[in-house]
Amino acid sequence: MENGATKTFFKLFSELEDCKEEEQKVKIEEINGVIDGMDKREFISIFTKEQFDKMYKMIEENKMSMENAILMLKHIGYLKELKFISNLSFERSLLSKRFEEMIADGNEKKYTKNEKLLADLWECHLLNKCNVTSNETLNTYIRRLLKIASNKEGKEEIRKEVEMALLALSNVKFYRILKKLYLEEISEIIQHHQKHRNLTQLAYQSAWGFLMNRFDNENSLGDAIVNELHFAREAARELEELSKGVDWKRGKETKEEFILLRWFRTLDSFFYLCKLWNEEFAGLIESIVRVLRTAKDSYGEISKKCAFSLRRAADSTGVKIEDLLKGGAVGVVLEEIQQSTIDHKTAYDCLNFFYFISWRMEEKGYDKMKEAKRKITKRELFEKMEEEGYEDTIASFYGLLRFLNKKYVDKLPTKISVYFMYD
Structure with a gap:
């Protein structure tokens, strides 16, 4: 059964064919406002292959301009990425194939006089589908979008264009890209923001997301991320600022909430991949702890993300045990595991947190710290x-493990002694 937003969307969309181009643009902006209020299930149910094929047909029949189609499609992709919506319908559509053809023509100089159209096509393509046809095409995307993202003008329109370009780049996840194509530019974008605060919160997170996605294939990025760009310091500040904008009583979803969740995805990659350390790590742990304490009684999803990040930090060779103590991680995970309402996933992460700490503190642990220290x-x-x-908490909790979800229990060490810290 259709709800109000769905009915409104299809009503407005059906009226597009009878509008002149400028009127159509106004109506599409109204439609984009309706899309903003959709939940994930509704979003996915509307934006099917069939819906994108309808847009393609309207373009072919000159009932919708390409510019207006892009206006709607960029907004769809923006929300898809912001709200973590898995929607692969676009890449199977005729509209996607049309975009690919236009991008190929653009690369062959056919559209060199319309750089704006090409940039819009690239953004739509990256935001609405994950695969790229060739490395050559991907390299073109990255160079051109980084050029847009490097615009330092303070106008609101420019800031929005920069945000969209960086959001699109952050969706380039699984490709090995030569550092010479991006490192200097993305570093300059991040460092300029650190001095002048010229980016939106989403744009700044997206810049880090793009860089962290490269870290998976390029370990030599560690020094730039940790010591030159100061990821831990910056992430800590962003977590603090964004948490102020979250509606913890869950009256409504906020943009800050989704950006905060995006930061936790980036944090998870950082703790998993980073082997270096600096003195800013304890401050980052402290910020995660503060968010967890704020979220745990009212917002389960962010609370779970915090517990997972702390588990990753406990297992990271780049994070010292002292950072976890100084940042308050040990105390907050102790609090969390004693909650009567703890869920299976969080229980698993908390137990692993203590398992990793216990193992690292053994003489053969991989910290290899000096014996006195x-x-x-x-x-x-x-x-x-x-x-x-x-110990009493773990002992009583461990006896209940057989009642937990099997997929988590099977991954945990079976000896209770591995969770204890003996003097």
Whole structure:
């Protein structure tokens, strides 16, 4: 059964054929406003292959201009990426094939006089589908979109164009790209923002997302990310700022909420991949802890993301155990695991958090810290856990593991002793 937003969308969309181009543009902006209010299920049910094929047919019959189709499609892709909507219908559509043909023609100089159209086509393509036809095409995307993203003008229209270009780039995930094609430009974009605050919050997160996606294939990026661009410091500040804009009572969804969730995805990659350390890490852990304490009683999804990030941090060779202690991670995970309403996934992450810490503090753990330092840190951990009644909590909780979801229990060590920190 259609709800109000769905009915309104199809009503407005059916009226597009009878509009002149400028009137059609106004109506599409109205439609985009309707799309903003859709939930994920409704969004996916509307934007099917058939719907994109209808747009293609309207373009072919001169009932919709390409510019107006792009106006709607860019907004669809923007929301798809912002709200983590998996929607692969576009890439199977006739409209997608038409875009690919136009992009190929553009690369062959057919559209060199219309750079704006080409940039819009590239953004639509990257935002609405994940695969790219060739490395040559991808390299063209990256160079041109980085050029747009490097615009430092403060006008609102320019800031929006920069945001869209960086959001599109952040969707380039699984491709190995030569550093010479992007590192200097993306570093300059990030550093300029650190001095002048010229980017939107989404644009800044997207710039880091694009760079972190490259980290998976390029370990040498570590020094630039950690020490030159100061990822830990910047991520900590962004988490703090964005959490102020989240409606923790869940009256409505906010843009800050989705950007915050995007930061946690980037954090997970960072902790998984980074092998370097600097003194800013404890501050980042502290910010994650603050968000977790704010979210845990009212917003489960962000709470789960925090617990997972702390688990990743505990397993990271780039994060010191002292950072976890100083940042408050040990205390907050102890609090979390004692919650009577803890869910299976969070329980799994909390148990692994302590398992990783315990294993790393053993003499053969991969921290390889000096013996005197290791003993001091181990004593601090032991006292913290003893103070919070950790062993009793784990012992009682561990007895209930067989009632947890099997897919998590099967991945946990079976000996209870591995979760304990002995003095």
